Amino acid sequence: MEWDPVKYVQFGDYRDRPFFDLTQRIHADSPRLVVDLGCGPGNLTATLAERWPGAEVVGIDSSAAMLEQAAVHTERFPNLHFELGDIAAWTPGRADVVVSNAALQWVPGHEFLLPGWLNAMPEGSWLAFQVPGNFGAPSHVLMRELAETPQWSGKLDGVLRRRDAVGEPADYLRIALDAGWRADAWETSYQQLLPGQDPVLEWVRGTGLRPVLGALDAADALLFEKEYAARLRDAYPSTAHGTVFPFRRIFTVAHKPAGTGAGE
Incomplete structure (x- = not known):
């Protein structure tokens, strides 16, 4: 199923915050080539071009729709361009800063x-990434449980990612240290306050629910969403202040x- 750039940026302030918490920890002074893997609509990649005006900044994404949206940012930053590409087939080349924001979870294995990238990158380079750590949260568990019911299992078998779609902070720390890099790994749980009716459903429509919606026809998608929304309301009750949605990132x-x- 193709990405929807408009839906993806619906909760832009919340989705963007982990990117800045990540990239502020990169202390590169004058990188030559900065690569953003899984750049999406490019608005965050543009901040890298602004931060390092002397660098060539490249955003790579597998979604043509996202890259069409991203192209507008090249008008403001002559050092920025975007390419269609698959993260799984990417190699670092001469990149000395590599960023990936909420993309590696879509790349099995x-x-x-990572060890190959770490070995190939030049001395003095930086690798920074963040992935969701909420595959065990009710939003994801309830989605998988519903997909595994007799009503849906025939159409959705193997569609959703499991809890092992990402590692834990200690796993990524070990990979970097084993490669001879200095590294820091941590997790943050943002207590996000979402407005409106069924806001958690609206949130996952832009990301985690996409495989389900892509596998079902329109009528079945509506039925699945209706039952899933009811389960989400129980798990994430609305309050006078809005709906609190814990958002764990690694x-x-x-x-x-x-x-x-x-490296070679």
Whole structure:
């Protein structure tokens, strides 16, 4: 199912915050090539072009719709461009800053790609990424449980990702340290206050629910959403202040020190 850039940025302030919490930990002074893997609509990639005006900044995404939206940012930043590409097939080349914001969870086996990237990147380079840590949260558990019921299992078997779609902070820390990098890994749970009716459903429509909606026809998608929304209301009750949606994210920032070598 194709990404919807408009739906994705619906909760832009909340979705953007982890990106800035991640990238503020990158202490590169004058990078030559900055790559944003899974750049989406490009609004956050543009902030990298603004931060490092002397660098070539490249946003890579597998969604043509996202890149069409992203193209507008190249008018403001001559050092910025975007490319259609698959993260699983990407290689670092001469990139000395690599950022990936909420994208690696869509790449099965990404943890096996990381050592190769770390080995290939030049001395002094930085790798920073964040992935969702909420695959065990009610929003995801309830979606999987409903998809596994007799009514839906025939149409949705194998469609949704499991809890092991991402590692834990200690897993990513170990991968970076084993490669000889200096690294920091941590997690943050944002207590997001969402407005409106069925806001958690609206949130996951832009991300985690996409595979379900892509696998079902329009009538079945409406039926699935109706039952799923009822379960979400029980798990995330509305309050006088809005609906509290805990949003756990896993972060890793790593720096390759001098003397490590650039790999082959």
